[in-house]
Structure formats: C-alpha cells, structure tokens
Amino acid sequence: MDFSYTEEQTLLRNSVARFLADHYDFETFKRVSRAEPGWRPDIWKQFAELGLLGASLPEDFGGLGGGPIETMIVMEEFGKALAVEPYVATVVIGGGLLRRSGSDAQRQEWLPKIAGGETVMAFAFAEPQGRYDLADLTTTAKKSGAGHVLNGHKAVVLGGPWADTLIVTARVGGGQRDANGVSVFLVDKKSDGISARHYPTVDGQHASEITFENVEVPASNLIGAEGEGLPLIEQAVDEAIAAHCAEAVGCMRVLQDATVEYSKTRKQFGVPIGKFQVLQHRMVDMFINTEQSVSIALMATLKLGESETERKKAASAAKVHIGRAGRFVGQQAVQIHGGMGMTDELNVGHYFKRLTMLDTLYGNVDHHLKRYAALA
Amino acid sequence: MDLSFSPEEEAFRQEVRSFIRDNLPDKLKGKVRRGDLETKDDYLTWHKILYRQGWVAPAWPKQYGGPGWTVTQRYIFNEECAEAETPMILPFGVAMCGPVIYTFGSEAQKQKYLPRILSGEDWWCQGYSEPGAGSDLASLKTRAVRDGDHYIVNGQKTWTTLAQFADWIFCLVRTDTSVKQQEGITFLLIDMKTPGITVKPIIVLDGAHEVNEVFFDNVKVPVENRIGEENKGWTYAKFLLVHERSGIAGVARSKKAIERLKQIAEAEMIDGKPLIETDEFTRKIAETEIDLSALEFTELRTLAKESRGQMAGPESSILKIKGTEIQQRITELTLEAIGYYAYPDARSFGDNEYPVGPDYAVGQAGHYFNMRKASIYGGSNEIQRGIIAKAVLGL
Numbered sequence: 004m005d006f007s008y009t010e011e012q013t014l015l016r017n018s019v020a021r022f023l024a025d026h027y028d029f030e031t032f033k034r035v036s037r038a039e040p041g042w043r044p045d046i047w048k049q050f051a052e053l054g055l056l057g058a059s060l061p062e063d064f065g066g067l068g069g070g071p072i073e074t075m076i077v078m079e080e081f082g083k084a085l086a087v088e089p090y091v092a093t094v095v096i097g098g099g100l101l102r103r104s105g106s107d108a109q110r111q112e113w114l115p116k117i118a119g120g121e122t123v124m125a126f127a128f129a130e131p132q133g134r135y136d137l138a139d140l141t142t143t144a145k146k147s148g149a150g151h152v153l154n155g156h157k158a159v160v161l162g163g164p165w166a167d168t169l170i171v172t173a174r175v176g177g178g179q180r181d182a183n184g185v186s187v188f189l190v191d192k193k194s195d196g197i198s199a200r201h202y203p204t205v206d207g208q209h210a211s212e213i214t215f216e217n218v219e220v221p222a223s224n225l226i227g228a229e230g231e232g233l234p235l236i237e238q239a240v241d242e243a244i245a246a247h248c249a250e251a252v253g254c255m256r257v258l259q260d261a262t263v264e265y266s267k268t269r270k271q272f273g274v275p276i277g278k279f280q281v282l283q284h285r286m287v288d289m290f291i292n293t294e295q296s297v298s299i300a301l302m303a304t305l306k307l308g309e310s311e312t313e314r315k316k317a318a319s320a321a322k323v324h325i326g327r328a329g330r331f332v333g334q335q336a337v338q339i340h341g342g343m344g345m346t347d348e349l350n351v352g353h354y355f356k357r358l359t360m361l362d363t364l365y366g367n368v369d370h371h372l373k374r375y376a377a378l379a
Numbered sequence: 380m381d382l383s384f385s386p387e388e389e390a391f392r393q394e395v396r397s398f399i400r401d402n403l404p405d406k407l408k409g410k411v412r413r414g415d416l417e418t419k420d421d422y423l424t425w426h427k428i429l430y431r432q433g434w435v436a437p438a439w440p441k442q443y444g445g446p447g448w449t450v451t452q453r454y455i456f457n458e459e460c461a462e463a464e465t466p467m468i469l470p471f472g473v474a475m476c477g478p479v480i481y482t483f484g485s486e487a488q489k490q491k492y493l494p495r496i497l498s499g500e501d502w503w504c505q506g507y508s509e510p511g512a513g514s515d516l517a518s519l520k521t522r523a524v525r526d527g528d529h530y531i532v533n534g535q536k537t538w539t540t541l542a543q544f545a546d547w548i549f550c551l552v553r554t555d556t557s558v559k560q561q562e563g564i565t566f567l568l569i570d571m572k573t574p575g576i577t578v579k580p581i582i583v584l585d586g587a588h589e590v591n592e593v594f595f596d597n598v599k600v601p602v603e604n605r606i607g608e609e610n611k612g613w614t615y616a617k618f619l620l621v622h623e624r625s626g627i628a629g630v631a632r633s634k635k636a637i638e639r640l641k642q643i644a645e646a647e648m649i650d651g652k653p654l655i656e657t658d659e660f661t662r663k664i665a666e667t668e669i670d671l672s673a674l675e676f677t678e679l680r681t682l683a684k685e686s687r688g689q690m691a692g693p694e695s696s697i698l699k700i701k702g703t704e705i706q707q708r709i710t711e712l713t714l715e716a717i718g719y720y721a722y723p724d725a726r727s728f729g730d731n732e733y734p735v736g737p738d739y740a741v742g743q744a745g746h747y748f749n750m751r752k753a754s755i756y757g758g759s760n761e762i763q764r765g766i767i768a769k770a771v772l773g774l
C-alpha cells in the first residue's frame with residue numbers, strides 16, 4: 004500500500020495551485036462569473052498548455068498518460084479556486100467516454116482536441132422528469148439512414164452555453180426507465196433543430212435548457228454500441244462524482260481554514276471568538292468532516308478501476324459522505340462568520356453555495372444512500 | 380385546559396379569513412411565496428390595507444391604536460395571515476420601536492411617532508449592531524455627545540435591514556465611556572434625512588439588497604428624540620430584544636411552508652412515483668412537522684403566561700432557537716425536493732420572463748441560502764443557548 008504521490012503528481016498539484024493563485028483569485032471568479040460569457044476561454048487554452056486538459060488522457064492522443072489521481076489533484080485545486088471552467092464535462096465525461104468506448108476514429112478525432120483545449124463539451128443527461136435516474140429518459144433517438152434523429156428536452160445542462168459539443172443520452176428502445184435501450188451521442192451544438200435557453204446558476208456557473216427537434220446525428224457520433232450506453236454513462240458519471248468530490252474537498256479546505264483564521268481574529272466580549280468552547284468543538288467537527296471527506300474522495304478515486312459493484316459503492320459512499328459533510332462545513336462556516344458569512348462580498352458564502360449545489364449534482368445524499376444500500 | 384376555540388373565536392377566524400380573501404392583492408401572493416418582496420411598495424401595500432382595517436398592530440394596547448384582541452385572537456390572526464401567505468409586517472416599527480415608545484417614551488413621543496408607525500408613513504430600521512459589536516452588543520461605540528439641546532452622533536451601524544427605505548432609525552449610542560459598558564448607552568430616535576447620514580448597501584448570499592451600513596458623521600439629533608433617560612438605553616434595548624425573540628418563532632408561517640413542501644413533494648417524481656411516496660423523504664417531513672408541533676405548544680404555553688400578565692422570560696430563547704432551526708430545515712428539504720431545478724438563478728429572470736423549471740422551484744435555492752441568517756440575527760443561536768444556560772439553568 005502506498006498513499007504517496009509521484010513526483011509528477013506533486014509537480015502537477017504545485018503547478019495548478021500556483022497557476023490558479025496567480026490567475027484565478029476570488030475577485031476574478033466573481034467578475035467573470037457575472038459577466039458574459041461567464042467563463043474564461045483564454046484560460047482554457049492556458050490549461051491546455053499547462054497540460055491540465057490532457058493530464059488524465061493517454062499519451063498517444065496528446066495526453067500525459069495519467070488517470071483519476073491526476074483528475075483528483077486538478078479538481079481539488081479547482082474547488083479551492085471556485086473555477087467554473089467545464090473540466091469535468093469535457094475531460095472526465097467526454098474524455099473518459101471516448102477513451103474507453105470511442106471507436107479508433109473517434110479517439111483520433113476527439114482526444115487530441117480535448118487535450119489541446121480545442122473543444123468544450125457539456126453533458127446533457129438530466130431531464131425534467133428524471134431526477135437523478137440516468138436511465139429515466141424521454142429524449143428519443145430514432146434510426147434514420149445510417150444515423151439518428153434526436154427529439155427531447157435536456158434540463159440544467161451545466162456549461163451548456165459554452166460548449167461546442169454536447170454529449171447527449173437518449174432512448175433508442177425500451178421503456179422510459181429501462182436499463183437497455185440507452186445510447187450516447189456526440190452532438191454538434193450548431194446542428195439544426197437545437198434550441199437553448201441559457202441562464203446563470205446560483206453557484207456562479209451557467210447552464211442551459213436544451214431542446215432537440217429532429218436533430219440529425221451522423222452514425223460516426225454514436226459512442227459505444229447502440230442501446231448499450233447506460234453502463235458507459237454510469238462509469239463516466241462515477242468518475243465525474245469522484246472528480247466533484249475532490250472539488251468539494253477543495254471547497255471544504257478553504258472554508259475550514261478561513262473559519263479557523265477568522266475565529267482567531269474576530270473579537271467579541273473581549274476575546275477572540277475562537278476561545279468559546281462551543282465554537283472550538285464546532286470547528287473540530289468541521290475539521291473531522293473535512294478530513295473524512297478527503298479520505299473518502301480518495302477511496303472513490305482509487306476504486307474507479309475496480310469491479311462495477313465496488314466502483315459504484317465507493318462513488319455513492321463518497322457522494323453521501325461529502326453531501327453531508329459539505330452541508331455541515333458550509334453552514335457552520337457561514338454561522339461562525341456571523342453577519343459577514345451572509346455577505347456576497349466575502350468568499351465564504353460562495354463556497355457554501357458551491358458545496359450545496361455539489362450535493363445535488365449527479366444525485367444527492369438520499370439518492371446515493373439508496374444506491375449504496377441496494378449494492379451492499 | 381381546552382384546545383378548542385369558542386364560537387366567537389371561530390367567528391373571528393371567519394372574519395379575518397374573508398377580509399384577507401377580499402383584500403390581499405393577487406400580485407403580492409406569488410411574491411411572498413417566492414420570497415421576493417423587493418420594493419418599498421411591496422411591503423407597504425399590505426401594511427396600509429391592515430392599517431385601514433385597524434389590524435396592523437395586533438399586540439398594541441387599544442389606547443395606542445391596537446385592536447384590543449386577546450392572545451387567542453392574535454394567534455388566530457397570525458394563522459390566517461400565514462395560511463393566506465400575506466406579506467409579513469416588518470417588525471422594526473410595529474413590533475420593536477412602537478412598544479419601546481409606548482412603554483418608555485414621553486407623551487409627546489407617543490403622539491408624534493405611534494400614529495405614523497401604524498399608518499406606515501414612517502419606515503423604521505434598527506440601528507443596534509456595529510462592525511465591532513454584534514453578539515457583544517453592549518460594546519457598541521457609536522458616540523453621542525451632548526451639545527446644548529442636541530446630541531452630536533458619530534460612528535457606524537451595520538447589517539441594518541432595509542435601511543435604504545427608512546425614514547427613521549432607532550439607535551443605541553454611547554453617551555458615557557467612563558462607566559460599565561451597559562450603563563453608558565442611550566436610546567435615540569434619528570431622522571434618516573438628517574445631514575451626515577450615509578447608507579451603503581450590503582448584498583447578501585441570494586443577491587438581495589437586504590442590509591446596509593449606516594454611517595453617522597456629526598449628525599445632530601435633538602435631545603427630545605431620546606427615549607427615557609440618558610444612559611438607561613440598555614434597559615429599553617433588552618426589553619425590545621425579548622419582543623424580537625418571541626416574534627421570531629414563526630410557527631404559523633412554518634406550518635404553511637411545510638404544506639407547500641408537501642405539494643412540491645407530490646409533484647416531484649422519483650423512480651416513476653411522487654417523491655412524497657418515498658419513505659426517506661416523508662419521514663424527514665414528518666420529523667420536521669413533529670418538531671414544529673412541540674414548538675407550537677411551547678409558544679402557546681408562553682402566550683398563556685403572557686395572557687395572565689406575566690412577561691415572557693429567558694425561556695423565550697427556546698422559541699428563537701427552535702423556530703429558526705425549523706425554518707432552516709424546511710428550506711433545506713425544499714431544496715432537496717426540487718432536484719436539479721435548484722440550479723437556475725431566479726434573479727436572472729426578468730419580471731415578464733417565463734422561469735426555468737417548475738414555478739415552485741423558482742428562488743428556492745436563494746431562499747435556503749438567505750435563511751442561514753436566521754440563526755445569526757436577533758441574537759445568534761449560540762448566544763440564545765448561552766442565555767438559557769445562564770439565566771434559566773443558572774450555570
């Protein structure tokens with residue numbers, strides 16, 4: 004057993020951390036997330052030059068040959084910076100699906116583009132009626148010549164306004180919630196028949212409602228075998244969950260440090276509020292929650308390559324734990340900052356909001372508790 | 380002991396219900412539900428409707444313009460307002476400053492201020508907290524120095540709710556620095572139009588301009604605007620804080636919010652059936668409802684005591700703690716219920732724009748973020764527990 008990082012991994016962490024510290028401070032986040040286009044295309048190119056976008060992709064396709072650990076490292080730093088760039092959708096979901104299940108031609112075409120920062124993807128999987136069930140789909144893909152025709156509505160597509168390419172799940176057969184009959188497609192966002200409504204999200208990102216009306220998708224854009232997309236998506240989503248858990252860990256670390264620091268300087272009743280035992284114990288609980296989250300995020304990351312059951316259990320376990328821990332740490336960070344914690348001006352509230360929404364993403368505590376229990 | 384209402388009380392309930400039904404403007408209802416009362420008008424419209432009916436200050440003694448209701452009638456009135464989702468009457472004038480004025484003010488002050496609080500002509504805000512004095516309120520530093528028949532006020536208040544609309548601010552100021560903190564504080568009423576006052580917005584987590592910083596630079600305040608005696612302000616302030624605490628329980632509003640939550644859970648689907656039919660979620664709602672029932676009866680016990688003429692004691696901190704915990708829990712569960720449609724930022728949608736996602740989801744995430752304030756303001760829940768530990772348990 005070895006929990007140490009390789010030299011390259013340490014280097015990666017240091018370079019991401021330094022880059023974000025120099026280019027992505029809190030004020031920049033606020034300014035960028037509130038103006039059009041809501042993210043930084045320029046910095047995406049720089050991510051590519053730094054090797055971040057290819058960190059977890061194979062060397063043959065312009066990547067650095069890393070894997071989930073590299074993703075974890077990048078995402079934890081992204082979490083600390085509240086970065087909004089669509090790393091998970093493009094690299095983890097898009098890159099992961101293509102790397103594992105893409106045809107040779109698809110890999111040749113897409114992976115170098117991902118690593119090079121030449122494409123931006125968004126994952127259009129959720130539907131208004133489907134909640135967190137990846138198979139609950141009313142979007143249909145009908146065979147038409149060699150390709151497919153898509154119809155349907157995808158909800159809350161994060162990064163939708165920025166993407167050039169959508170990864171879309173759709174039903175090619177079976178009933179609305181069947182495991183069989185799901186396909187996954189790459190769809191050019193400029194295709195005829197796509198309309199989108201873009202909007203900001205409460206945690207500083209942007210998303211879209213996307214409607215597909217007789218959208219033609221060429222056969223070359225189907226990923227994996229027709230109708231057998233669900234297991235592919237489940238794996239990609241578990242990888243995304245591990246990545247977002249690392250992001251949440253980054254957020255928690257910032258809140259933990261900020262709160263302890265604040266409690267040492269903020270004085271009431273003539274003493275720093277950190278002297279009050281009730282707050283000390285609260286901050287210790289924040290610390291325990293954060294450390295346990297670090298551990299379980301690591302577990303989920305390391306188990307991504309194990310059997311399907313082990314992988315799913317680990318991802319759900321991490322999602323449950325971090326959903327709860329994130330809520331506790333976020334709420335208490337605000338509470339201990341008093342009125343200051345309620346302001347838009349201070350960074351604390353923004354981490355609280357991001358953590359809150361990370362619980363929702365890919366299924367909240369209840370959803371994953373149930374999935375875990377069913378597998379255990 | 381008896382839980383039922385008398386026929387007269389039932390008749391009173393019907394009277395209130397039909398009054399609200401006939402008079403609450405439609406446009407306000409949706410705004411209350413989404414938590415986006417925003418303009419001065421939004422707040423004042425309903426205030427003025429109740430004022431014309433003589434119902435705007437249910438707790439005030441009749442001689443000052445209250446309706447002369449019993450404790451039970453006030454309880455019924457609250458329930459009906461919550462049920463109909465009327466806007467809240469802001470506490471700063473009616474529930475805070477008014478009672479201080481009719482309890483401790485001079486005859487002239489009563490005549491000058493009380494009618495204008497009732498009519499809504501004067502909008503009041505509360506100038507207690509300062510950057511350095513939050514939980515430790517008595518350490519406040521805003522200075523008032525006597526100069527003939529005026530005080531000259533210098534300093535800063537903060538977190539002042541809706542001061543941007545205010546005509547008046549009631550302030551705690553320091554008039555003596557040589558004595559124990561609590562003994563050098565004076566309670567002043569200050570006209571917001573006085574030269575030297577500057578108001579700066581503070582935006583809170585959901586993007587609302589809800590609070591402000593208020594700066595005082597050589598502000599001249601007539602001595603006649605002082606409540607009671609110089610350096611006795613802490614006594615009046617504490618009286619007011621107890622008033623603030625009991626109002627904060629919000630039982631009736633929480634009942635309504637749970638009802639709304641259930642409607643959402645009926646509409647939201649999970650694995651092909653309504654969310655409300657899943658054990659996990661239904662249990663969470665039930666737990667919250669049970670907590671609320673206990674709180675309701677704790678509040679009724681407090682009210683019963685009050686109706687026997689006893690003042691609510693330090694145990695009223697229970698109402699603040701549990702009331703706000705339940706309010707926060709309901710917003711948490713509502714957020715859970717709406718799933719992905721918690722994401723869209725409701726503030727980005729124009730008035731005439733169709734919202735994204737179901738109507739009931741609009742603004743709920745913002746509401747959840749915003750309600751974190753409830754365990755911070757009005758004396759934080761840590762401070763309230765401290766009060767119980769000290770004043771009730773004698774620790």
Ligand SMILES: Cc1cc2nc3c(=O)[nH]c(=O)nc-3n(C[C@H](O)[C@H](O)[C@H](O)COP(=O)(O)OP(=O)(O)OC[C@H]3O[C@@H](n4cnc5c(N)ncnc54)[C@H](O)[C@@H]3O)c2cc1C
Pocket residue numbers: 269271272276279281282338339340341342343345504505506507508510512513514515537538539540583589590752755756757758759760761762765
């Ligand atoms: C939305 C909002 C509206 C408000 N409106 C008004 C208003 O209209 N007028 C007004 O005057 N004020 C208002 N306030 C201010 C509010 O009353 C203060 O925020 C509150 O008293 C806490 O003070 P603080 O923010 O300085 O936090 P601090 O006092 O600095 O507290 C920070 C943390 O330390 C904890 N703490 C402090 N002392 C102790 C202790 N002895 N033991 C254990 N824990 C302790 C607190 O509980 C809190 O968690 C408002 C606040 C908010 C958030």
